[in-house]
Amino acid sequence: xxxxxxxxxxxxxxxxxxNFTLSYFLGLCPFFGVSGRLATAxxxxxxxxxxxxITSLAASFLNAFVLPHAPYLRLxxxxxxxxSTVQFVEMVIKKTSPALFRALGIFLPLITTNxxxxxxxxxxxxxxxxxxxxxxxxxxxxxxLTLALVLMAGLRQEAExxxxxxxxxxxxxxxxxxxxxxxxxxGFAGLFSGSG
Amino acid sequence: xxxxxxxxxxxxxLPPDPSPGMLPEFVKGLWRENPVFVQVLGMCPAxxxxxxxxxGLAMGGATLFVLVCSSFLVxxxxxxxxxPVRISTYIVIIATFVTVADFALQATVPAIHRxxxxxxxxxxxxxxxxxxxxxxxxxxxxxxAVADALGMGSGFLLSxxxxxxxxxxxxxxxxFGVSLFGPDFEPWVIMILPPGGFFMLGxxxxxxxxxKEARQKIAERAVGKEAA
Numbered sequence: 001x002x003x004x005x006x007x008x009x010x011x012x013x014x015x016x017x018x019n020f021t022l023s024y025f026l027g028l029c030p031f032f033g034v035s036g037r038l039a040t041a042x043x044x045x046x047x048x049x050x051x052x053x054i055t056s057l058a059a060s061f062l063n064a065f066v067l068p069h070a071p072y073l074r075l076x077x078x079x080x081x082x083x084s085t086v087q088f089v090e091m092v093i094k095k096t097s098p099a100l101f102r103a104l105g106i107f108l109p110l111i112t113t114n115x116x117x118x119x120x121x122x123x124x125x126x127x128x129x130x131x132x133x134x135x136x137x138x139x140x141x142x143x144x145l146t147l148a149l150v151l152m153a154g155l156r157q158e159a160e161x162x163x164x165x166x167x168x169x170x171x172x173x174x175x176x177x178x179x180x181x182x183x184x185x186x187g188f189a190g191l192f193s194g195s196g
Numbered sequence: 197x198x199x200x201x202x203x204x205x206x207x208x209x210l211p212p213d214p215s216p217g218m219l220p221e222f223v224k225g226l227w228r229e230n231p232v233f234v235q236v237l238g239m240c241p242a243x244x245x246x247x248x249x250x251x252g253l254a255m256g257g258a259t260l261f262v263l264v265c266s267s268f269l270v271x272x273x274x275x276x277x278x279x280p281v282r283i284s285t286y287i288v289i290i291a292t293f294v295t296v297a298d299f300a301l302q303a304t305v306p307a308i309h310r311x312x313x314x315x316x317x318x319x320x321x322x323x324x325x326x327x328x329x330x331x332x333x334x335x336x337x338x339x340x341a342v343a344d345a346l347g348m349g350s351g352f353l354l355s356x357x358x359x360x361x362x363x364x365x366x367x368x369x370x371x372f373g374v375s376l377f378g379p380d381f382e383p384w385v386i387m388i389l390p391p392g393g394f395f396m397l398g399x400x401x402x403x404x405x406x407x408k409e410a411r412q413k414i415a416e417r418a419v420g421k422e423a424a
Contacts, residue, residue: 023390025244029323032239075298075317076291083284115240115321122314167405171236175398182391 014140021148022182027116041153045146056138059121060131078121218343225347232355238324243393252360256353265293267333267345286329
């Protein structure tokens, strides 16, 4: 733990090469649901990074102290941690910055059912990351989600202005755009010879 | 045909909402309210693991199991679960059955379990399952709730198998691991890679949209003829 080269590997791997949204298909609901406007997409991405960092810390704690005694509780304890983290973050933001709270609206509680968060905790466990590695992984993965959300929102805003046959509009078009984005991100696979 | 169209707006007339009977609750999930193709729910697992038909089938089967069991339990306990903590209760119930499914798959078909990886655990956050608990199982008795879960789960299973099969045929030239076209077939490898998932679902949805529009035009013409 703490080898800087390894940390960079983890960060870039989570950010680009194995982008959570575009190559693992995680967090697709906000990816399609909230990518209509650029500003909202960016804020949701930031909220995701925040929740991911806290979840990563909590998962490291659970892995170190609780789960060795009761491995079958892994999934249940993780989901409870994610749900309570989101609840906690919601309360903190409401108290400290009501403006941001209003801007995030319904998306904040919905982060609970964002599979990317739970997946982060699970991947971190299955790859045996320590606390520092887990944090770097969380920031990279959250950054990757934000990147994908912002790219998608930009493309969709552009697509709204062009003339597109009515039957393609909507989900079908979004999926095909996402496919092309995902193909572009495959280009990053050459950055590292190993896969993570 | 005229009976399936409503005047000018072209929306199909749905039969008046039936009192929750078993059969209609089961059938609606298969096609009319198909979770993947119509409601576009549960996208993450629907795209992530459907690079072969077998994986799609396994994922669909696990989801069906979890959905039916949790719907049964939530419906049976619906008068005991306090409203303010209902979502957390559903999540804990769902997580319990997912853990059961996870261990069962690991014990019986380790190869498939390895390929599906973390996505089995991620069934917990499949919005389809939580959605059915909130929208249906928590309001109806056990019978209709289980029928609804069976229908939605089977619809999910069929869609995943269809997606996986289509991607496997194009990307590997095989179906359920059996080679279809012989050694001369040049596989369309992109289809079993991540972008292929987006493309395949996108094109399938596009196909349904085209079919729907064509059907509506036919129905409108039939209505027009009757009026004339």
